[in-house]
Amino acid sequence: MSILAWKNLLHDRVRLIVTLTGIVFALVLIAIQFGMFLGFLDTAANIVENNSADLWISAPGIPHVNGGSPIQESKRWKALQVPGVTHTANFAVFFVNWKLPNGAFETCQIAGFDLDSGMGGPWNLVAGRIEDLRGEDTVIIDDLYKTKLGVHNIGETLEINGKRARIVGFTHGIRSFTTAPYVFTSFKNAQNYIPMREHETIFILLRTARGANLPAIRTRLLATIPGIEVFTHDEILLRTRNYWVFGTGAGTTTLMGAMLGLLVGIVVVAQTIYAATIDHLKEFGTLKAMGATNGQIYQVIILQSALAAVMGYVLGISVALAIVGSTANTDLLIKLPWPVALGIFGLTLFMCMSASLLSIRKATTIDPAMVFRG
Amino acid sequence: MQPLISVSQLVKEYGSGANRFRALNDVALDIHAGQVLVLMGPSGSGKTTLISILGGILSATSGSVRIDGREIVGMPESQRPALRRDLFGFIFQGFNLFPALTAEENVGIMCKLKRVPQPARAAAKLLESVGLADKRNAHPADLSGGQKQRVAIARALAGQPRILLADEPTAALDSVSGRNVLEILSGLARQNNRAVIIVTHDPRVLEFSDRIVTIEDGRISSDELRRHIPPTPGDIA
Numbered sequence: 018m019s020i021l022a023w024k025n026l027l028h029d030r031v032r033l034i035v036t037l038t039g040i041v042f043a044l045v046l047i048a049i050q051f052g053m054f055l056g057f058l059d060t061a062a063n064i065v066e067n068n069s070a071d072l073w074i075s076a077p078g079i080p081h082v083n084g085g086s087p088i089q090e091s092k093r094w095k096a097l098q099v100p101g102v103t104h105t106a107n108f109a110v111f112f113v114n115w116k117l118p119n120g121a122f123e124t125c126q127i128a129g130f131d132l133d134s135g136m137g138g139p140w141n142l143v144a145g146r147i148e149d150l151r152g153e154d155t156v157i158i159d160d161l162y163k164t165k166l167g168v169h170n171i172g173e174t175l176e177i178n179g180k181r182a183r184i185v186g187f188t189h190g191i192r193s194f195t196t197a198p199y200v201f202t203s204f205k206n207a208q209n210y211i212p213m214r215e216h217e218t219i220f221i222l223l224r225t226a227r228g229a230n231l232p233a234i235r236t237r238l239l240a241t242i243p244g245i246e247v248f249t250h251d252e253i254l255l256r257t258r259n260y261w262v263f264g265t266g267a268g269t270t271t272l273m274g275a276m277l278g279l280l281v282g283i284v285v286v287a288q289t290i291y292a293a294t295i296d297h298l299k300e301f302g303t304l305k306a307m308g309a310t311n312g313q314i315y316q317v318i319i320l321q322s323a324l325a326a327v328m329g330y331v332l333g334i335s336v337a338l339a340i341v342g343s344t345a346n347t348d349l350l351i352k353l354p355w356p357v358a359l360g361i362f363g364l365t366l367f368m369c370m371s372a373s374l375l376s377i378r379k380a381t382t383i384d385p386a387m388v389f390r391g
Numbered sequence: 392m393q394p395l396i397s398v399s400q401l402v403k404e405y406g407s408g409a410n411r412f413r414a415l416n417d418v419a420l421d422i423h424a425g426q427v428l429v430l431m432g433p434s435g436s437g438k439t440t441l442i443s444i445l446g447g448i449l450s451a452t453s454g455s456v457r458i459d460g461r462e463i464v465g466m467p468e469s470q471r472p473a474l475r476r477d478l479f480g481f482i483f484q485g486f487n488l489f490p491a492l493t494a495e496e497n498v499g500i501m502c503k504l505k506r507v508p509q510p511a512r513a514a515a516k517l518l519e520s521v522g523l524a525d526k527r528n529a530h531p532a533d534l535s536g537g538q539k540q541r542v543a544i545a546r547a548l549a550g551q552p553r554i555l556l557a558d559e560p561t562a563a564l565d566s567v568s569g570r571n572v573l574e575i576l577s578g579l580a581r582q583n584n585r586a587v588i589i590v591t592h593d594p595r596v597l598e599f600s601d602r603i604v605t606i607e608d609g610r611i612s613s614d615e616l617r618r619h620i621p622p623t624p625g626d627i628a
Contacts, residue, residue: 021492303489305472307475307481307501308476308479309476388483389558
């Protein structure tokens with residue numbers, strides 16, 4: 018029966034093209050929307066994800082890592098007295114204005130970190146050295162935002178909040194969920210750019226002893242230091258992600274787009290597979306008259322759908338990978354890791370199988386006596 | 392010797408209540424192996440209903456139909472595909488070939504369905520037996536009407552069924568092709584000890600028949616034996 022499924026599928030080229038177009042359209046929509054969702058998850062909280070601190074101290078009630086407000090730096094020394102805390106460091110993330118060479122302004126986010134502990138520093142450095150940030154007014158930006166920030170080479174100088182800034186390095190692939198790129202600098206330099214008083218910080222990052230009881234340390238910190246909130250790494254990661262990805266509706270929109278792709282795919286594929294079944298109804302009737310069971314007829318229809326799914330997947334995932342590749346050097350991150358690609362294959366199969374259910378229902382009702390009716 | 396097909400008091404009704412219509416009324420018929428039986432009658436007389444019931448495609452309302460000793464009236468629907476697969480070969484007026492498949496694949500798919508060993512080889516031999524060895528890779532669209540019907544005959548012969556049911560097999564054919572198809576069908580009955588039942592309006596068929604049964608208004612109105620077929624080992628002892 019497999020030969021009938023395969024040949025029926027290839028026999029009507031126009032229908033095959035329509036079917037494959039439906040599958041590819043749906044699949045690319047699903048892959049890109051879901052890839053964007055994964056990209057959002059990544060970019061929304063990458064500044065936290067790549068931070069090695071075990072605990073974060075902030076002002077109470079901050080909505081996300083990019084929405085902190087200043088706290089007294091002296092709390093850092095109190096934190097250091099809590100048993101289990103081994104290192105503390107200042108860290109600041111704050112929106113600032115970047116003056117472009119043409120005089121216009123771009124919003125960016127200063128990420129000021131403690132150079133000695135390294136907590137909160139940049140990753141994927143492709144030019145320059147982190148140590149160069151020890152120099153006054155030095156910053157590192159991501160090369161994906163060179164054009165946006167009007168920067169081309171190391172050594173160029175610009176202005177951040179009216180203060181001089183000199184480019185000493187570039188990272189690659191540190192994207193920002195907002196339109197404001199990250200600008201890495203030392204905490205000391207950051208104090209010049211961010212409107213906060215001396216002896217203030219936005220976050221205090223803590224590193225704890227190996228195997229330390231984090232909830233217990235947090236309880237002690239809260240008991241000892243008034244006016245703070247303490248997060249574990251995962252807590253601030255989740256809060257930040259939830260805010261940007263779901264709170265802004267961006268994640269929900271992309272997920273809905275993916276769902277819509279699935280729905281469109283099912284409808285288009287169901288329609289074409291159903292129409293193909295109607296076209297072949299007499300053939301199925303002939304098969305039934307000649308002794309084929311309903312199960313064998315279903316086998317043909319299901320196999321036909323599965324073959325369409327495989328062909329559509331190969332085409333669709335190729336298109337999706339090409340789109341992902343084309344955005345590699347842009348500020349839009351679309352992630353399509355192989356487990357997701359594999360999952361999409363399962364989803365494509367599911368979509369095509371679901372679509373064939375209508376056809377199977379129709380095939381069940383075939384009266385084999387139709388073959389004698391001319 | 393018992394006949395290969397034995398029909399008695401066969402009734403088939405369609406619809407219900409006031410719309411009830413009796414398509415077959417008290418039909419009785421015995422068909423022996425080796426016999427070419429032609430079923431004639433005007434349109435709507437019940438020929439197609441009878442052939443559909445004999446082929447296990449349609450259920451009878453009442454009566455008895457014994458095929459190769461098995462009663463099929465009241466047979467559960469789940470057992471009917473196997474009955475059709477194992478005992479019957481079907482030939483249709485419109486050929487009913489699968490357009491996407493080659494001639495050999497059309498025959499081969501039926502060989503697979505009927506679990507014939509080495510289906511591709513068996514299909515090639517069957518095509519050869521109907522004189523179409525050189526057309527094995529042709530698609531139905533590339534064949535003439537006569538060639539298509541010969542492919543359909545080869546397909547019906549997959550698994551060597553005991554009974555061939557042919558519905559208007561010459562209706563779409565010219566006189567030469569029609570004669571050729573009828574020669575093959577009558578040869579299959581006589582040489583291979585099968586029962587061949589042909590439903591037709593075509594008077595050309597009569598020349599090849601052993602028996603002509605005419606149906607009118609759901610009843611057998613005449614049953615003419617043109618050539619006596621002696622009981623053969625193909626009949627049921």
